[in-house]
Each structure stands twice: as C-alpha cells, then as structure tokens.
Amino acid sequence: MQMLRMNDGAKIPALGLGVWQIPADQTARVVAEAVGLGYPLVDGAAIYGNEAGLGDGLRAAGVARDRLFVTTKIWNDRQGHDDTLRAFDDSVARLGLTPDLVLIHWPCPDRGLYLDTWRALIRLRDEGRVTSIGVSNFMPEHLERVIGETGVIPVVNQIELHPEFQQAELRALHDRLGIVTQSWTPLGHGRSFDAPAVQAIAARTGKTPAQVILRWHVQLGCSVIPRSTNPGRLAQNLDVFDFALDAAEMADMAALDTGARGGPDPMHFN
C-alpha cells in the first residue's frame, strides 16, 4: 500500500475504509472483511455509532496492530478542552484500542470552541496518548487560526472531495502547509460514473468507474476512504494500484468540477 508522510513524521495509507452509515451490527463483519482483503486504514468517528464494531472487526481480522491505521473524530457536541479529553477517552473505551489519528470532525464556528478543542488534541499528543492529530472540514480561516494560535499544523484535513467538487484551492493550501488531504464521499454518490471522461478511462484500463475515480484521488496525492459493505466492491475499491491516469486524463477529470458541494457547508454546520 502506498503511504503518505504526514508533517509529524508518521505515515498514513493512501486508501482505507470509511465506516459512516455502516450499521453497528454489521461493522465488525465489514471491517474484518476489509482488513482481511488488505485494507490498512479504517476511518471511524464517535458520531457513526459503530466504534465498538470497528474495534471488534480489527481484532477479529487478526492483523498486527502496528500494520493498521485507525482514525476517530471528536463530534461537535463534545468540543471544548475538557469535553474533548473525555470524548477521546470514550472513543478509546468503545474502540478497545488507541486510534492512530484523532480529528476534530467539524469546525462548528458558531460554537466558538474549535481552538480549545485543538489545544486538547495537542495535549493528548504531547502526553503520548495519541500519535497524530488533525482536523476535518476546516476552511482556510479555521486552519490559519489554529496554526497561528498554537504553532501546531494539523497532519490531515479530511474534506468533501469528489469529481464534482474538487477543492483545488484548499488542496493547494494543504500542500503549502504540509497537510495531507483526505477525501470524504470520494465516489460523489456515483454522480460522475457516467461522465464521458470517466467512461473513457474505464474503457481504456478495463477498470470500473469507481476504480477510476479512486485512482484519480490517489494521483491527486490524497488519502481516500471509500465505504462499501459489499465484499466484491470492497475488493474492487482496493484494486487501484496497478494502473494510472495519464496527464490528459487527469485534465479531463479536472474538467468535471462543478464547484458544487454535496454535503454541509463547514461555515454553517454546527
């Protein structure tokens, strides 16, 4: 598996499994299957309600802990310094393990707590309780504020990113700051599967539209976390490291950007 180096020196896999909306009673099975197929990363969150299943699935897979990368996220209603420390402990207890990476799930600017939340993550890191700390759905002003106030640069910003919403400016800022971009809803609800650019690459390479799009994320330099509960699609989504889009095909993919966000606007989601 291709790995991306983060600004704290640790490495994050270029592809992993996202577990949002996987029912709690199916999560252990799906995670164990994915890890058995070779998925090295599982992206979870407290709000997904399936951290216990995530941890159980990892243990059932029987893969050494140091070969797995686990992410969780602090939900909006646990922001603030002390609440975040407690929320982290709650996630560790549910997972039954210590995550490699913890993210602030949303900046929630109206709550006014993301800076205190960031300070709590710095404390967790400094106390050796978690290796890597990052953010999700942060806009440039949120990144600039936490970095300006603390001097600590998040290792990852996990953001909505798919062919219809490519976030070129934010990715460029991440590159300047040394932040890994991680793509959520990477398949964009399949809305680009029929786009001529995607279909042409799929025809040339013998890959599916989903594989073409996941490969595009990898070539953008992102870490990508597709979700599937289907064993065949789990395997398919991992199988994107034996072909490449050429420069013209990357340009064709770039032209699919509409600038239209599918999910919530981080400036107003609280």
Ligand SMILES: NC(=O)c1ccc[n+]([C@@H]2O[C@H](COP(=O)([O-])OP(=O)(O)OC[C@H]3O[C@@H](n4cnc5c(N)ncnc54)[C@H](OP(=O)(O)O)[C@@H]3O)[C@@H](O)[C@H]2O)c1
């Ligand atoms: N930080 C955030 O705020 C945030 C927000 C949203 C998501 N995320 C993270 O990002 C992860 C991925 O995003 P997502 O779950 O929204 O969407 P996604 O991974 O883009 O798409 C998942 C959907 O695509 C289908 N699918 C998967 N592989 C496919 C394939 N090869 N061909 C056709 N269909 C396929 C799945 O159905 P089947 O299961 O039937 O295959 C499922 O309905 C989440 O699970 C979560 O970990 C984070």
